[in-house]
Amino acid sequence: MTTVKITDLEKEYHGVRALRGIDLEVEDGEFVVLVGPSGCGKSTLLRMIAGLEDITGGTIAIDGEIVNDMRPRDRNVAMVFQDYALYPHMTVEKNIGFALRARKIPESEIATRVDTTTRMLGIGALHQRYPRQLSGGQRQRVAIGRAIVRDARLFLFDEPLSNLDAQLRDDMRAEIKRLHQDLGRTMIYVTHDQIEAMTLADRIVLLRDGVIEQEGSPLDLYERPNSKFVAGFLGSPKMNFIPGTILGRDITLAGGMKLPLPPHFKNAKQKDVIIGLRPQHISVAGKTVASGHAHVPVTIELVQPTGSRSHVTFPLGGVASVAEVDVHDVKSPGEKIALDINMTRAIIIDPQSEKVI
Amino acid sequence: MAMTSMRPHRRRAPIGRIVFIGIYLLFVLVPLYWMFITSIKPSDDYLAVPPVWFPKAPTLVHYTAALFAYRGLQGIINSLIISLSATVLSAFLGTLMAYSLARFNTGGKHLAFWVLSQRFLPPVAIVLPIFLIYRMFGLHDTYIGMIIAYTVFTLPVSVWMMFAYFRGIPKSMEEAALVDGCSRWLSFRKIALPLAIPGIVAAAIFAFIACWTEFFFALILTSRYTFTLPTVFRAFLGFQGAQYGEASALAIVSLVPSIVLGTLVQKHLVRGLTLGAVRG
Numbered sequence: 001m002t003t004v005k006i007t008d009l010e011k012e013y014h015g016v017r018a019l020r021g022i023d024l025e026v027e028d029g030e031f032v033v034l035v036g037p038s039g040c041g042k043s044t045l046l047r048m049i050a051g052l053e054d055i056t057g058g059t060i061a062i063d064g065e066i067v068n069d070m071r072p073r074d075r076n077v078a079m080v081f082q083d084y085a086l087y088p089h090m091t092v093e094k095n096i097g098f099a100l101r102a103r104k105i106p107e108s109e110i111a112t113r114v115d116t117t118t119r120m121l122g123i124g125a126l127h128q129r130y131p132r133q134l135s136g137g138q139r140q141r142v143a144i145g146r147a148i149v150r151d152a153r154l155f156l157f158d159e160p161l162s163n164l165d166a167q168l169r170d171d172m173r174a175e176i177k178r179l180h181q182d183l184g185r186t187m188i189y190v191t192h193d194q195i196e197a198m199t200l201a202d203r204i205v206l207l208r209d210g211v212i213e214q215e216g217s218p219l220d221l222y223e224r225p226n227s228k229f230v231a232g233f234l235g236s237p238k239m240n241f242i243p244g245t246i247l248g249r250d251i252t253l254a255g256g257m258k259l260p261l262p263p264h265f266k267n268a269k270q271k272d273v274i275i276g277l278r279p280q281h282i283s284v285a286g287k288t289v290a291s292g293h294a295h296v297p298v299t300i301e302l303v304q305p306t307g308s309r310s311h312v313t314f315p316l317g318g319v320a321s322v323a324e325v326d327v328h329d330v331k332s333p334g335e336k337i338a339l340d341i342n343m344t345r346a347i348i349i350d351p352q353s354e355k356v357i
Numbered sequence: 358m359a360m361t362s363m364r365p366h367r368r369r370a371p372i373g374r375i376v377f378i379g380i381y382l383l384f385v386l387v388p389l390y391w392m393f394i395t396s397i398k399p400s401d402d403y404l405a406v407p408p409v410w411f412p413k414a415p416t417l418v419h420y421t422a423a424l425f426a427y428r429g430l431q432g433i434i435n436s437l438i439i440s441l442s443a444t445v446l447s448a449f450l451g452t453l454m455a456y457s458l459a460r461f462n463t464g465g466k467h468l469a470f471w472v473l474s475q476r477f478l479p480p481v482a483i484v485l486p487i488f489l490i491y492r493m494f495g496l497h498d499t500y501i502g503m504i505i506a507y508t509v510f511t512l513p514v515s516v517w518m519m520f521a522y523f524r525g526i527p528k529s530m531e532e533a534a535l536v537d538g539c540s541r542w543l544s545f546r547k548i549a550l551p552l553a554i555p556g557i558v559a560a561a562i563f564a565f566i567a568c569w570t571e572f573f574f575a576l577i578l579t580s581r582y583t584f585t586l587p588t589v590f591r592a593f594l595g596f597q598g599a600q601y602g603e604a605s606a607l608a609i610v611s612l613v614p615s616i617v618l619g620t621l622v623q624k625h626l627v628r629g630l631t632l633g634a635v636r637g
Contacts, residue, residue: 098534
């Protein structure tokens with residue numbers, strides 16, 4: 001049973017407030033992902049949980065015990081670093097066994113545990129190698145092995161996949177997910193990659209400039225973002241934001257095009273808005289216009305095929321927008337085509353506050 | 358794209374580089390060679406015209422004179438004791454201080470540079486006060502006195518080199534050790550220190566060479582008991598004229614430690630010097 005409770009956490013250094021009023025509760029066995037743009041404070045938060053950074057204000061409690069002044073070694077947490085932080089002058093076996101030796105565990109037990117761990121991660125044959133003789137993926141596995149051999153109560157990951165190439169990142173992401181399923185431990189994971197966040201998290205905590213913008217399950221944040229920032233951060237390709245004005249039952253865009261108001265939108269007073277449309281909700285127009293949809297004729301400017309799908313760019317209301325269509329529907333730039341915009345899935349944003357209404 | 362650009366063209370022999378290196382080698386090797394043959398020439402050949410390129414009757418008499426009559430051997434022994442002790446102290450203390458500066462930002466923004474700036478001080482400015490203080494405390498012409506002086510004298514450079522070196526080692530390995538179960542001291546001893554060895558070796562070599570060749574402080578602070586090797590050379594410039602043979606002999610002998618050290622550790626030297634510089 002490992003829970004983490006962070007209350008009103010503050011971090012300030014050199015006069016800069018890196019974290020402000022952070023409240024977060026992590027339940028036993030949960031996989032929580034801290035995600036956000038560079039400089040939002042996610043790594044700082046993780047390091048404060050590990051004990052590598054001082055706490056300016058507020059408290060961090062692990063399993064009900066406040067750990068503010070506890071040294072990292074006493075917190076019983078394991079951490080995987082972005083640059084793996086393997087000890088270059090030690091073999092894989094010594095790297096993984098290091099923590100166990102530091103706690104004076106008998107050698108026989110160390111051997112068994114290191115063996116089990118390396119076999120679990122598929123690096124059983126690499127015991128006597130040095131980090132410089134390993135590939136990126138192997139080093140990553142050793143770093144993870146070093147964390148799990150300790151049987152710690154809390155696992156912290158600081159952007160562990162950033163240094164890997166795309167293919168390897170995909171593979172390792174699946175392995176980490178599997179690891180969580182197998183071990184069932186509480187894990188807190190930091191990344192700037194929203195795909196990692198979406199695929200790995202039980203719960204996402206989206207940070208920006210030192211505060212929590214929104215937290216919830218991946219689907220919650222994806223389908224019900226509460227601000228333009230959250231809406232634009234999750235989802236690939238990025239959501240389209242088109243400014244418009246509400247006149248009657250329609251929204252008028254720059255250039256005169258009209259789109260129907262989403263049926264769920266009730267705010268009568270709002271005039272100037274920003275429409276948030278995901279590329280997945282724009283498709284090639286069929287014969288009929290469904291209720292809440294609109295057909296618009298556009299000229300495609302850019303075609304980026306990604307396999308079975310294609311990301312096409314076109315101007316909408318003066319904004320370069322992206323739609324995700326079947327790769328065979330649009331072949332080349334310059335094509336004139338009619339697109340179906342599904343306004344029932346659109347979100348409406350207030351331009352002043354940038355909040356969703 | 359013309360076809361001719363595909364053909365690999367012959368590299369011109371780097372004449373300029375060969376000439377330049379050749380001249381430089383001449384510059385370095387000729388004096389060394391001259392010094393060597395002077396040390397084995399009979400005295401008459403020193404300033405003979407035409408110059409004697411290799412003596413017909415080489416002799417070792419200058420070596421024995423330099424080492425024993427002029428007490429060059431005692432000077433070598435004293436220098437070894439003092440330089441080695443000061444080097445070890447300087448490397449040890451310098452490493453500890455540099456670690457503190459690099460990891461804990463001790464003294465804020467300015468302490469590190471202030472330590473280095475001690476080297477800017479001309480020795481002339483402080484040698485007299487130090488002489489007086491040493492006399493007062495009975496440290497004049499003692500091993501301890503010289504070791505202290507040399508340690509302090511080489512510490513700024515040791516600290517600065519190790520400081521740059523530690524800054525080049527990513528903190529994350531020591532942090533991983535902390536999370537894994539080490540205290541600050543253990544993480545230093547088991548992780549940072551082993552990785553710092555090349556830097557320590559480089560710093561130690563610099564310190565040793567500085568101590569081995571130091572003349573000014575040795576002149577003022579030593580006398581008949583702890584005189585160092587460089588001070589022995591003074592005796593060769595007498596009223597009767599210079600003892601070129603003895604001076605050359607002693608000079609050749611004093612080259613030996615530097616060459617031996619340099620050869621043994623040249624691999625570490627380059628690594629230690631550049632590692633700190635490349636990382637930000």
